[in-house]
Amino acid sequence: MEASSSLIWIIIGMAIVTYIPRLIPMIYLSDKQLPSWLNEWLGYIPVTVLAALLFPILLVNDQQISFSQNPNLLAAIPTFIVGFLTKNIFITVLVGMGSIVGIRLLIG
Amino acid sequence: MPNTQISEHTRFKLAINLVFIGIMKGLPVFVGYLPIGFAYGVLAMQAGFTASETVLMSILVYAGSAQFIGVGMVAAATGITTIILTTFLVNLRHLLMSASLAQRLNGKDKRKLALFSYLITDESFAVNSVWLRNNNDIALRSLFAVNVTAYLGWISGSILGALVGSQPINVEKYGLDYALPGMFIILLIFQLENRKYVVLAIIAGVLSTILSQVLSHNLHIIITTVLISALGVVISRWKPAVR
Numbered sequence: 001m002e003a004s005s006s007l008i009w010i011i012i013g014m015a016i017v018t019y020i021p022r023l024i025p026m027i028y029l030s031d032k033q034l035p036s037w038l039n040e041w042l043g044y045i046p047v048t049v050l051a052a053l054l055f056p057i058l059l060v061n062d063q064q065i066s067f068s069q070n071p072n073l074l075a076a077i078p079t080f081i082v083g084f085l086t087k088n089i090f091i092t093v094l095v096g097m098g099s100i101v102g103i104r105l106l107i108g
Numbered sequence: 109m110p111n112t113q114i115s116e117h118t119r120f121k122l123a124i125n126l127v128f129i130g131i132m133k134g135l136p137v138f139v140g141y142l143p144i145g146f147a148y149g150v151l152a153m154q155a156g157f158t159a160s161e162t163v164l165m166s167i168l169v170y171a172g173s174a175q176f177i178g179v180g181m182v183a184a185a186t187g188i189t190t191i192i193l194t195t196f197l198v199n200l201r202h203l204l205m206s207a208s209l210a211q212r213l214n215g216k217d218k219r220k221l222a223l224f225s226y227l228i229t230d231e232s233f234a235v236n237s238v239w240l241r242n243n244n245d246i247a248l249r250s251l252f253a254v255n256v257t258a259y260l261g262w263i264s265g266s267i268l269g270a271l272v273g274s275q276p277i278n279v280e281k282y283g284l285d286y287a288l289p290g291m292f293i294i295l296l297i298f299q300l301e302n303r304k305y306v307v308l309a310i311i312a313g314v315l316s317t318i319l320s321q322v323l324s325h326n327l328h329i330i331i332t333t334v335l336i337s338a339l340g341v342v343i344s345r346w347k348p349a350v351r
Contacts, residue, residue: 006188007157007161007182008161008164009188010178010182010188010191010192011161011164011165011168011169012168013188013191013192013195014165014168014169014174014175014178014191014192014195015168015169017192017193017195017196017199018169018170018171018174018195018196018199018202019225019226020196021196021199021200021201021202021203021206022199022202022203022205022206022225022226022228023206023222023225023226024203024206025203025204025206025207025210026206026207026209026210026213026221026222026224026225026228027218027221027222027225028210029207029210029211030210030213030214030215030216030218030221031214031215031218033214034211037341037345039211040340040341040344041337041338041340041341042204042207042208042211042337043208043211043241044305044308044336044337044340044341045204045205045207045208045333045337046205046208046233046234046237046238046299047296047299047300047301047305047308047309047312048308048309048312048332048333048336048337048340049201049204049205049230049329049333050230050234050292050295050296050299050309051296051308051309051310051312051313051316051332051336052312052313052315052316052328052329052332052333052336053230053292053316053329054289054292054293054296054313055312055313055314055316055317056316056317056320056328057288057289057292058289059313059317060317060320060321064321065317065318065321072286072289075286075289076289076293079289079290079293079294080293080297083293083294083297084297087294087297087298088136088294089136089137089139089140089291089294089295090136090139090140092290092291092293092294092297093136093139093140093143093287093290093291093294094290095290096283096286096287096289096290096293097143097282097283097284097286097287097290098283099283099286100283100285100286101281101282101283104280
């Protein structure tokens with residue numbers, strides 16, 4: 001590993017390039033009236049970005065799309081059900097963690 | 109006292125209330141971040157970070173997946189330029205989230221918004237978006253409280269991970285690695301307002317999965333989000349009834 005002083009620079013660099021995309025739209029768009037189609041487009045971002053983040057985690061196993069013997073996908077079934085029933089973040093995350101442990105024991 | 113005037117005391121109580129509501133909204137994210145932050149802390153320590161470097165990265169960068177990737181690249185002795193460029197690409201999706209929130213925070217104080225935007229994450233964004241959609245005039249103070257609560261969860265988890273990280277720990281054994289997908293699952297459920305959103309979620313999920321096989325640096329997430337949100341607009345213009 002490199003010397004720690006360069007690690008500090010890596011952290012600072014990462015912090016800057018992470019902050020810029022968070023900051024710029026907030027500053028430039030928060031006082032503008034956007035056309036209605038653009039507003040509508042921005043309104044779909046929460047659902048599409050979360051689906052885009054989640055599905056690959058569930059469907060890709062060992063770098064390949066897999067529908068069988070895939071622990072992440074199997075554990076998602078009880079997690080989704082409990083999520084729909086309870087609408088509770090904490091309980092759902094706990095059920096997810098419990099499910100993956102159980103499924104790994106079963107299909108190990 | 110004329111009843112149009114609110115006393116200092118009442119105003120103070122109101123402000124405290126607004127913060128309190130936000131903390132309650134942020135608390136589940138706080139709890140969810142503990143195991144993920146913990147896993148990050150352990151991995152960073154095992155990659156040779158000191159405890160203070162591990163926690164400093166969580167304070168300054170505050171972006172889950174980028175921190176995991178960053179730790180992995182530092183461990184693999186990747187060059188600083190590659191690490192920073194990758195981080196930029198991996199976190200570029202926040203651009204879309206920030207734009208989406210900005211549209212609902214029209215006219216608020218820019219200095220406060222600048223600070224607020226520092227704490228945008230996938231999860232705090234999801235919670236605040238649902239909240240703003242259901243109620244248009246939520247105080248910025250309350251949204252801030254959500255973000256700060258989540259931030260403290262991430263930092264606390266990282267500290268716990270840094271404390272025990274010098275010992276070898278198997279994060280998979282305790283299901284800690286499933287806290288993130290678990291959180292995404294429930295947050296996605298919150299977004300599913302009607303059938304159209306369900307359809308968009310499924311299309312986005314499938315496209316993102318396919319693209320993830322051919323693209324790197326989380327680009328599949330950005331491309332999918334841009335395209336499928338546009339599809340949502342196209343559908344509602346083409347068939348206004350399914351809006």
